[in-house]
Every structure is written in C-alpha cells, then in structure tokens.
Amino acid sequence: MNLPAPNSREDLATKPNKFRKHVMEELRGKAFVYFCVLLLVITIFSIVYFIASRGLTPFLSQGVSIKDMLFGLKWKPEGNPPLFGALPFLFGSFATSILAAVIAAPLGFCAAVFMTEIMPKFGKSALQPAIELLAGIPSVVYGFVGLSVVVPFYRDTFPGQGIGIMAGATVLSIMILPTVTTIATDALRSLPNGLKEGSYALGATRWQTIYRMILPTALPSLLTGVVLGIARAFGEALAVQMVIGNAPHIPHSLFESATTLTSIITQSMGNTTSGSLHNNALWSLALILLLMTFLFVFIVRVLERRVKR
Template sequence: MDDIQKKLMSPSKASREDITGRIISYTCIAAIIILVISILYFITSRGVATFTTNHVNLWQFLSGEEWNPGTLNDHGQPQVGALPMIVTSFSVTILAALLATPFAIAVALFMTDIAPKNGAKFLQPVIELLVGIPSVVYGFIGLTVVVPAIRHIFGGTGSGILAGTIVLFVMVLPTITSLAVDALRAVPAYFRSASLALGATRFQTIYKVLLRAAMPRLLTAVIFGMARAFGEALAVQMVIGNAVLMPHNLVTPTATLTSQLTTNIGNTIMGTLPNNALWSLALILLLMSLVFNLIIRYIGKRGEIKS
C-alpha cells in the first residue's frame, strides 16, 4: 500500500524517457531556428557591407544602371548599379507567371471539372514528374532548343529575357498547376451542384462560382510559382546571356540577380567591394523571398473558404 503511494510520488522510467524525448525533439527544433536566424543574419550582414563598409549609396545601388564594381564613376563612387539585374529578374518572373497562369488554370480545370477521370489519370503523374525535373535539365533544354530557336527567328545570340521567360514558364507551369488543382478541389462540391442546379452553364459555373471561390488559393499558387521563378538560378543563368546590361528588348543578353551571383561569386575575393556587392544582390533575393512569403500569408489569411 505504502509502496504504491511512494511510486506515485516519485519519477519512474517513463518520466525519464519523456525528458529524453523532450530534450531530443527540442534540440532539433532549436537547431532549425538557429539555422534560419543565422542564414538571415549572415546574408544580411554581408549584404549591408556594401553600404556600411564601402559607403555605396543605397539609392544609387538600386537605381544605377552600370555594374562594374572594379571601377569608379565620375563622382568617385564605385559603379554598382543593380537596376538591370533587378529589372531582368522581375521581368522574367512576371512574364513567366503571366504566361503560365492561364495554361495552369486551364489544365487544372480540365483535371478537376472537364475530364476529371482521364485528365487526372494521365496528367497528374506527368505533372508530378515535371515538378521533380531538376532545373539544370530545364536549363540544358533551354540552351539547346529555346536559345537556337530564338536566334533563328530574331537573330542575335538568342539568349535574353525571352529565353529566360520560356524556360521559367515551363518550370513553373507544373508547380502552379498542381497547386491550382488543390485550390479547385478544395471548393466544396455543393458550390458546383448548386450553381448547375440553378441552370448555369458549366462555363458560368466555372467563371462565376468556381474561380471566385478558389481565387485566394489560385493567387497563392501563382505567387508560389513567381517565388520559384525569382529564385531560380542555374536554369536562367544558362539562357539569359549573363551580360549586365539594361534590357531594352527581350532578345538581347542580360543578367538576373541569381545569374550574376552564380557566375561571379567564385571570381571575387571575400571582403572586397565586388564581392560585397554580390552579397547585396543575395540580400535582395532573400528579402524578395520574404516578401513573397508575406504575400502568401496575407492572401491565405484573408481568403479561407468559409463553408
């Protein structure tokens, strides 16, 4: 009797096990938090060195069109104008998303509402496979197929925003499609049946009911695609031309933030201005991915389907 009372009041094997378990899982989660914080910290501290150590004017960095970190301009300031890369990065991202969205939504509608059986059976595995194709493979196909084709039609080298856009379009299409399928499947079936029962045609149902109900998640899908396109490095680097020039049309060589980083970070010396300036580009990438993240959260919070 007393023995049981004593056992009730003292720790046992089970309570020790539980402490072990807590320590293990808390340690893992702490490692992830430390990791994220140190990524943010290291990239940021390197990225701001251009402005704090090398005293480059932030506005000139963002609006300058000349990227030549080794030389000084007329004002004695180094030429680190990131605008061409910022413009190119945004151009390829937005163009690829604009191009991919209608296709992605059409395919998603086809899979969910027009031919759910055959469409899903055939398209679903293919799209899953395409999501998994490594980006260098996309880049390689861009280099061997898209660039020569553009060269053939428009002349010049063939590399540039158009080639980048086409490669990214193909890359983000499966991503946006599979998220759009999820979005449309999340619309409750009674939305559809109610609309059809009221005599609406399928198109009216799709346009007025389905797309509206799924709109927030469709937007999220597009933003996800854009985030992927914006951060994509190698595939774009292979077809963009890698010349830091302000893009004036879609078929001349230029550079994105990512392509500039991958091409040059190994050719500069740590701690020098040319190197710091590259880290500033990485910082822009980091900040943009946070912005995409925030947008997705904002849309997600506002647009939950209430049923």
Template structure:
C-alpha cells in the same frame, strides 16, 4: 508499488516517451530557428557592409544602371540585374499561370476520372527534372528557334522566361489542384441545381471561390522563378545592362552572384556588393512570403 495489471509502470513509460518526444521536438525546432536566424544575420551583415563600410550609396546601388567593379572608379549599379530578375519572373508567371490553372481545372472539374492519371505523372516528372536540364534544353531548342524567328541572337528575357515558365508549372498546378479538390461538393451541386452549366459553375462559382489559393500558387511560382540561377544563366546572355526588348541579352541577380562570387576576394568591395545582391534576393523572398500569408488570411476570411 507495482499493481497487478502493471498500470503504474505503463503510465511512467508513457510519461517518459512524452518527455523524450517534447525534448526532441524542441531541440529540432530550436536548431531550425538558430540556422534560419544565423543565415539571415550572416547575409544581412555581409550585404550591409557595402553601404556601411565601403561607402557605396544605396540609391546608386539600387537604381544605378552601370556595373563596372574592375574600373579605375568602380561602379556598382544593380538595376540591370534587378530589372532582369523581375522581368523574367513576371513574364514566366504570365505564361505559366493560365496553363497551370487550366491543367488543374482539367484534372479536377472536367475529366477527374482519368485527368489526374494522365497529367499527374507528367507534372511530377517536370518537378523532378534538374535545372541544368531545363537550361540545356532551352539553349539547344528555344534559343535557336528564337534566333530564326525573331531578331537578335535568341538569348534574352524571352528565352529565360519561357524556360522558367515550364519550371514553375508544377508548383502552380499542384497548389491549384489542391485548392480545387478541397472545395465542398455542395457548392457545385447548388450551382447545378440553380440551372448553371459546367462552364458557368467553373468561372462564376469555383474560380472566384479558390482565387486566393490560385494567387498563392502564382506568387510561390514567381518566388521559385525569382531565385532560379542556373537555367536562366544558360539562356539569358548575362549582359550587365537594362534590356530594351525581350530578345536582347540581359542578366539577373542570381546569375551575377553565381558567375562572380568565386572570382572575388572575400571582404573586397565587389564581393560585398554581391552579398548585397543576395540580401536583396532574401528581402524579396520575405516579401513573397508576406504576400502569401496575406492571401491565405483573405482566403480564411
């Protein structure tokens, strides 16, 4: 029966909308889980084929220093590329972290009135620039500069790290800025009430309080740098050996995969070895995510 004010009809309509929303949300979440699990299974099955079917030793793959897939006795040592990926990511994080944290402090603690109006558009612009533009600028500006100042040809770990540091600046700065802006005002006011200066408050109260969030931003920036391919590929030299200096050409996992995947036959040993590198990248991504979760849990405690 329909009442005079029509409330039963409205209740039924709300129930119908609620069920449609639940079904749609459940479908989207299920599809997302299926896609993620499928990608993980596909990469893992392809990557493990190198060791299970092709007989490549895991230790030789991870710690071997020679990469010669086309020789009479093919050798698949991925250590030079692993070292290159870690070296560029760590050095980029070391360069970008102080700059990003200082930029976030400038915007939120020193001159919050006009600091964000000045730096926020610049940070957003850096985040929107394509990777190939970073690589082209690095190839046209950074590499010739290093060639004139330092020994070598200018390409190498240093050039790749400098390009990556600019690329991960927006990530670390945004997370640090959000952490600083979410601090309760009473925390700083209490420090000022005890007679602390602005800088004493910053390095004795604010930075220790938001340190887990700052470390989270650094780890996410490293994850971003670890998975970058095109920009690093253009300035690092792509040499398959362990570099002995920052100004010697090297290579990364992503560079090797992008350069060689299209030139291999699907199912061949070399193709499977490239998938094993992709599996290593995926595992490192999981490790970065776990570290971020641990830091967030520490921040909540």
C-alpha cells in the same frame, strides 16, 4: 470452470512502472521536437544574420550608396571609381519571373480545371503525375533544353540571337508549372460540393459554373500558387544563366541579352576575394534576394488569410 484469480499485488506493482515509461517516452518526444524547432530557428536567424552582416558592409563602412546600387545602371566593380549599379539585374530578375508567371498561370489553371472538373480520373492517374514529374528534373537539363530548342526557335522566328528575357522566361515557365498546377488543383478540389450543386440547380452550365463560380471562389488560392511560382523563378540561377545572355544592361526588347541577380552572383562570387568591396557588393545582391523572398512569403500569408475569411 474456475479461473485463476489475478495477482492484485503484481498489477499494482507494474502500473507505476508503465506510467513512468509512458511519461519518459512523452518527455523524450517533446525534447526531440523542441530541439529540432530550436535548431531550425537558430539556423534561419544565423543565415539571415550572416547575409545581412556581409550585405550591409558596403553601405555602412565602404562608401557605397543604397540609392546608387538600387537605381544605378552600370556595374563596374573594377573601375575607378567602382560602380555597383544593380538596376539591370533587378530588372532582369523581375522581368523573367513575372513573364514566366504570365505564361505558366493560364496553363496551370487550365490543367487544374481539366483534372478536377472535366476528366478527374484521367487527371489523377496520368496528367497530374506527369506534371509533378517536371519538378524533379534538374535545372541544368532545363538549361540544355532551352539552349537546344527554345533559343534556336526564337532565333529563327524573331530578330536577334534568340537568347534574352523571353528565352529565360519560357524556360522558367516550364519549371514553375508544377508549382502553379499543384496548388491550383488542391484549391479546386477543396471547394465544397454544394457550391457546384447550387450553381447547377440554378440552371448554370458546367462552363458557366467553372468561370463564374469555381474560379472566382478559389482565386486567392490560385494567386498563392502564382506568387510561389514567381518566388521559385526569382531565385533560379543555372537554367536562366544558360539562356539569358548575361549582359549587364537593361534590354530594349524581350529578345535581347540581359542578366539577373542570381546569374551575376554565381558568375562573380568565385572570382572575388572575401572581404573585398566587390565580394561584399555581391553579398548585398544576395541580401536583396533574401528580402524579396521575405516579401513573397508575406504576400502568400496575406492571400492565405483572405482564403480563411
């Protein structure tokens, strides 16, 4: 059976067209990617420049001292003279965030160990989706739950009105639990199987392998999840604002009212005039929040380098 011979001239004519088409598609793809990256970089630098230019104005041209803002205890922007002591807000933000991490870290680590080492099938099918579902709940819902459940419980159990740092930390610990648990689970699942097999071969039990081999090896990654959880809690505004009491002073108890940087910004920003000293002082608090975010990102990068080593 004789097959028709291919038309070599037509093949030679179509090859350059196909080559040009592939080259143009690759160029369009590269141009789109570079445009997106450039737009992202410009957006980030624009946000940083805008916040920094507004946040540094009180220190550069309006006579506010950086030392007085960072270590001052009184916030009276309408006083004579005006006072902008932000130490109570810094204390409230750090206290609620760190206490939330202290509560959420053991729960997240135990949940990760349960899902990866004890009951992996049940963890993947039921527990992990349930924990990740917590990340999709709006902040206002957490705030209402805190007002309806957490605050009455603390009011009936401990002295005080129930609102305060402990109530805010409890709500935040539930909010950051998906972050801590997800990162811890990924870290434990990424460990090589030979690590556990070698431990079992030496006669160690499952629990000895978990707390003497698996957890110490994955500790940098586990700490990364804790730091990201703290960063998430540090920037939360609405849920904490609903249960912390919003009192601008340093509390003497975990069950006394306090406030945070995000709370004072959201409460006061709409009641100030753009360009006024009070408004610029709030932008200074926003700049502090931005710098703290950079610090958390730096800590995460350091921990990631330890994991790679």
